[in-house]
Amino acid sequence: MTYEGWIGFRYLTAKKEPFLAVINFIAIAGVAIGVMALIVVIAVMTGFDNDLREKIVGTNAHIVIEREIGIKNYGAIGQTVKGLKGVEAVSPYVQGALFLEYAGQSAGVLARGILPETEGDVSKIKEYLVKGEIENLVGDGIILGSELATFLGKHPGDTVTLIAPASGLSGEGWRYEMAIVGIFSSGMYDYDRNMVLLNIKKAQEIFSMPQEAVTGLAVKIENIYDAPKIKKAIYKEIGYSFLVKTWIDSNRNFFAALKLEKFAMFIILTLIVLVASFNIISTLIVTVTSKIKDIGVLKSIGVPRKAIERIFIMKGLAIGVVGTFWGLVGGVGLSLVLKKYQFIKLPEDIYYIDRLPVLLELGDLLMITGAALLISYLATIYPAIKAGSLEPVEALRYE
DSSP, X not given: OOHHHHHHHHHHHOTTOHHHHHHHHHXXXXXXXXXXXXXXXHHHHHHHHHHHHHHHHHHSOSEEEEEEEEEESHHHHHHHHHTSTTEEEEEEEEEEEEEEEETTEEEEEEEEEEOHHHHHHHSOHHHHEEEEOGGGOOTTEEEEEHHHHHHHTOOTTOEEEEEEOOOTTTOOOEEEEEEEEEEEOOSOXXXXXXXXXXXXXXXXXXXTOOTTEEEEEEEEESOGGGHHXXXXXXXXXXXXXXXXXXXXXXXXXXXXXHHHHHHHHHHHXXXXXXXXXXXXXXXXXXXXXXXXXXXXXXXXXXOOHHHHHHHXXXXXXXHHHHHHHHHHHHHHHHHHHHHHHOOSBOOHHHHSOSBOOOOOOHHHHHHHHHHHHHHHHHHHHHHHHHHHTOOHHHHHTTO
């Protein structure tokens, strides 16, 4: 250890000066509390972000391939796409808007015709099913979202009436009596309230599509963040007459808003650490004031100005390092406690989760640590310069 570090450590502990020791402790505690608050809040926001991403990606395919006029010969196209590197599964679907009749009224729903044998390979529908089995989706069977089923007061075994939009010169729609064979709950209100699942053959019948045509192909990939790269590969293989959309394209604005909110919260909470840095400044100023004689003696025996500055910089950094360390310990510990014991309950009818989601990421911890140490360092500059600028004669004049 250099003599600057040794002297700085002595000033930090201040065993013979209780008042100085107390303000050193307050400065350390301020930094620790700020860092701890940052870690816990950012971990919760990251948890919400990850939870929403999981629900959105689980409800939708990672990539969808569509065409305005429908996709004919979808089997061959599906095999081509499935052969691409990074693609795990492909499943066809037919999708369109229908009306669902209830109590003499009708409400619009999004009907999605799926192939039960392969749909589970591209989405989490099997995990989301709370009643019934995906294999039961045959013939006139229908699966409702939990919110829609609750609204209608329907259960598996009951029937609902679907009305296809009017078409042709007659202006008459077609009515279909469907038997409920299952209920799913994705945790996303819009899907659970407005989505119904049909067998793909029944959907083709309702939307007057030939059996060799579908609305699109749902694609599942190994790494969801490789979606843009695989999208380019798909276009290269099948051409640009198709519309290829990734889960990122479909939710770009939503995730951009979440990212902005997380960044804004980081900036706001960093102000807590910034306020704590004023404790470091005031602590160093008090130390400089109380150690004027020591500074004068050091300078009189030839200790250079830069060395004097380093003494107080190292003391201030020590406060920042110790405070950041205990803030990390407290923040990570509290986050793990919140994650394990979940004693904070959320209203499920608002958030659709009954617990506080917590996710610690190494990148967030490094960013918080770096910000705290940088602020701590900046807080030492002015007091250190003032200490280094003291002249020996002035420092010892009244001693």
